[in-house]
Amino acid sequence: MNIHEYQAKELMQKFGVATPPGAAASTAEEAEAAAKSLNTSDLVVKAQIHAGGRGKGTFKNGFKGGVHLCKTPAEVKELASKMIGQTLVTVQTGETGKLVSKVLVAQSKEIARELYFAIVLDREAQAPVVIASTKGGVNIEEVAEHTPELILRLRIDPALGLQPYEARKLADYLDLKGELLKPACAIFHALYNLFIKTDCSLVEINPLVVTNQNEVLALDAKFNFDDNALYRHPDIVAYRDITEEDPREVEASKFGLSYIGLDGNIACLVNGAGLAMGTMDIIQYAGGKPANFLDVGGGANEQQVTEAFKILVSDTNVKAILVNIFGGIMKCDTIAQGIINAVKAVSLPVPLVVRLEGTNVAAGKKLLKESNLPIIAADDLADAAKKVVAAVK
Amino acid sequence: MSILVDNNTRLLVQGITGKAGGFHAKQCLEYGTNIVAGVTPGRGGETWENKVPVFNTASEAREKTGCNATMIFVPAPGAADSILEAADAGIELIICITEGIPVIDMMRAKVGLRDKKVRLIGPNCPGIITPGQCKIGIMPGYIHKPGKVGVVSRSGTLTYEAVWQLTSRGLGQSTCIGIGGDPINGTSHTDAVRMFNEDPGTEAIILIGEIGGTGEEDAADYIKKHVKKPVAAFIAGATAPPGRRMGHAGAIVSGGKGTAAGKIAALEAAGVAIAKTPAEMADALIRRMK
Numbered sequence: 001m002n003i004h005e006y007q008a009k010e011l012m013q014k015f016g017v018a019t020p021p022g023a024a025a026s027t028a029e030e031a032e033a034a035a036k037s038l039n040t041s042d043l044v045v046k047a048q049i050h051a052g053g054r055g056k057g058t059f060k061n062g063f064k065g066g067v068h069l070c071k072t073p074a075e076v077k078e079l080a081s082k083m084i085g086q087t088l089v090t091v092q093t094g095e096t097g098k099l100v101s102k103v104l105v106a107q108s109k110e111i112a113r114e115l116y117f118a119i120v121l122d123r124e125a126q127a128p129v130v131i132a133s134t135k136g137g138v139n140i141e142e143v144a145e146h147t148p149e150l151i152l153r154l155r156i157d158p159a160l161g162l163q164p165y166e167a168r169k170l171a172d173y174l175d176l177k178g179e180l181l182k183p184a185c186a187i188f189h190a191l192y193n194l195f196i197k198t199d200c201s202l203v204e205i206n207p208l209v210v211t212n213q214n215e216v217l218a219l220d221a222k223f224n225f226d227d228n229a230l231y232r233h234p235d236i237v238a239y240r241d242i243t244e245e246d247p248r249e250v251e252a253s254k255f256g257l258s259y260i261g262l263d264g265n266i267a268c269l270v271n272g273a274g275l276a277m278g279t280m281d282i283i284q285y286a287g288g289k290p291a292n293f294l295d296v297g298g299g300a301n302e303q304q305v306t307e308a309f310k311i312l313v314s315d316t317n318v319k320a321i322l323v324n325i326f327g328g329i330m331k332c333d334t335i336a337q338g339i340i341n342a343v344k345a346v347s348l349p350v351p352l353v354v355r356l357e358g359t360n361v362a363a364g365k366k367l368l369k370e371s372n373l374p375i376i377a378a379d380d381l382a383d384a385a386k387k388v389v390a391a392v393k
Numbered sequence: 394m395s396i397l398v399d400n401n402t403r404l405l406v407q408g409i410t411g412k413a414g415g416f417h418a419k420q421c422l423e424y425g426t427n428i429v430a431g432v433t434p435g436r437g438g439e440t441w442e443n444k445v446p447v448f449n450t451a452s453e454a455r456e457k458t459g460c461n462a463t464m465i466f467v468p469a470p471g472a473a474d475s476i477l478e479a480a481d482a483g484i485e486l487i488i489c490i491t492e493g494i495p496v497i498d499m500m501r502a503k504v505g506l507r508d509k510k511v512r513l514i515g516p517n518c519p520g521i522i523t524p525g526q527c528k529i530g531i532m533p534g535y536i537h538k539p540g541k542v543g544v545v546s547r548s549g550t551l552t553y554e555a556v557w558q559l560t561s562r563g564l565g566q567s568t569c570i571g572i573g574g575d576p577i578n579g580t581s582h583t584d585a586v587r588m589f590n591e592d593p594g595t596e597a598i599i600l601i602g603e604i605g606g607t608g609e610e611d612a613a614d615y616i617k618k619h620v621k622k623p624v625a626a627f628i629a630g631a632t633a634p635p636g637r638r639m640g641h642a643g644a645i646v647s648g649g650k651g652t653a654a655g656k657i658a659a660l661e662a663a664g665v666a667i668a669k670t671p672a673e674m675a676d677a678l679i680r681r682m683k
């Protein structure tokens with residue numbers, strides 16, 4: 001799950017991570033009021049969308065830039081009125097752009113140095129790993145590729161957590177000394193605390209800055225949260241903005257289905273994540289393009305299968321559907337009945353190829369045959385892929 | 394011959410009175426698995442299916458029944474704790490089926506297992522089966538056949554696919570292990586390959602991987618150095634978009650690491666036969682065995 005910049009700021013403030021003062025606003029008037037309460041002539045207004053590249057983006061109303069510096073609350077009001085309710089197109093949003101419903105109004109800072117600081121739950125280390133670099137404000141993956149010597153990776157013992165000496169080591173590596181040492185260590189500890197307490201899989205501060213006033217501040221933050229742990233963080237779940245998500249994925253999640261939209265034209269419905277990926281692969285190998293990843297899970301019922309079908313056929317790019325089920329605990333006849341009900345309920349607009357294998361497969365195939373629905377039966381996985389690719393050509 | 398589980402396995406089921414736990418324990422019992430105890434806190438003294446004694450704690454179950462393996466069906470918020478409880482009771486083999494355990498809980502649980510002589514399989518896995526002897530998990534028993542091919546996989550249904558291909562071509566399995574789809578788990582591909590390599594009853598191996606992490610690359614490295622038995626592999630997710638979690642929490646390509654192409658290259662360099670599609674897993678192995 002992703003969150004907005006202003007929400008990240010709220011979260012950091014809650015955990016005592018030093019960050020420039022600021023607040024979110026939903027109207028131009030709110031933005032003006034927020035600017036007044038900051039009591040400064042160094043202001044910045046930032047459009048709040050999940051995608052990056054905001055500064056260089058263009059609004060569909062012609063207004064250029066999703067990030068603007070200014071001096072007075074009146075200017076903030078003017079800028080906010082041109083952003084709120086408008087659609088911003090950036091390199092990451094695609095042509096459709098993203099609707100801006102809030103702006104962040106914050107104090108802008110004069111920056112002396114830009115650094116990089118992140119904590120990631122590393123699967124190889126089986127522990128949190130801190131990544132720090134003196135090259136901040138740029139893409140860290142490029143730094144890792146071209147100048148790996150400028151990156152420090154520090155494994156944190158999960159039983160001990162970040163120790164004071166480790167924080168000092170990180171500060172030293174980032175050349176944060178003298179009066180900067182204490183605030184730097186404080187920010188590292190606060191971020192580690194936030195990371196653990198909110199079940200993050202990633203906290204990325206890029207850049208972590210030293211200002212001309214000798215402050216150490218988290219300027220921009222990216223958080224990824226462990227979906228499995230969201231049940232114990234209702235405050236984080238409340239940050240979810242479903243207008244930022246693919247509506248098909250939102251719909252699927254309501255029914256406990258794992259769906260990811262892709263840009264091909266062959267929809268697939270599979271049980272199990274590994275087999276679902278494998279099915280996407282074999283479609284591609286047979287010369288087709290998958291329209292989605294869809295795992296109905298190990299114990300899907302008829303209703304879930306019906307809902308899954310509705311989502312698949314709602315995608316107008318879809319030219320054929322492939323159902324691939326290896327019935328283990330899930331019986332093939334139950335699945336067949338679910339497919340029949342679903343096809344009747346959604347009135348199938350495209351060819352449907354079904355491959356069933358496993359428990360009660362004979363009964364399942366018989367049900368499909370006797371339903372007299374226009375279902376193309378496949379003998380095995382390779383046959384199914386071949387048939388569905390042929391169906392779209 | 395087989396690895397880890399056989400006729401001598403005495404199984405405990407943690408969460409035996411729950412809906413999923415009870416259903417699958419019954420399937421295991423019908424397959425012939427020797428289930429000797431169950432644990433549900435607060436319900437000690439009951440008898441499950443008129444046969445199996447239920448205890449309040451894992452240590453009591455261990456003491457009274459001598460169970461040497463456990464299958465965990467406890468819901469995600471308490472599952473990591475149940476792993477620790479089983480380890481503390483001295484149960485040598487822990488199979489955690491539960492999916493959706495927070496990663497930080499698993500990270501802590503693994504710290505707790507550091508100094509204990511236990512093997513954890515999973516979590517978020519289908520379990521382990523030695524055909525004809527012992528089934529621990531949620532896999533359909535009847536697709537398996539006793540034999541000499543070892544199967545290790547991160548995915549459930551993809552394992553069934555491989556097993557079914559083997560069985561329908563007349564090739565049985567020594568043991569099949571699902572190591573699970575989570576980023577932090579107990580048994581790695583390399584652990585499983587090493588055990589199959591050392592097992593005289595296993596003559597060939599199918600390794601099924603997927604995008605994310607470096608477990609398959611590590612296994613490739615081990616195979617290159619130590620394994621003379623024929624190995625075939627399939628890696629799922631070659632067409633998955635980077636940066637997206639594909640169902641399994643562990644299946645995500647990030648920062649250019651964990652790609653299918655990288656894993657396939659490493660395995661090929663180790664002399665492993667690659668199945669280009671999931672329909673060819675058994676055939677790829679059969680070709681290599683000739």
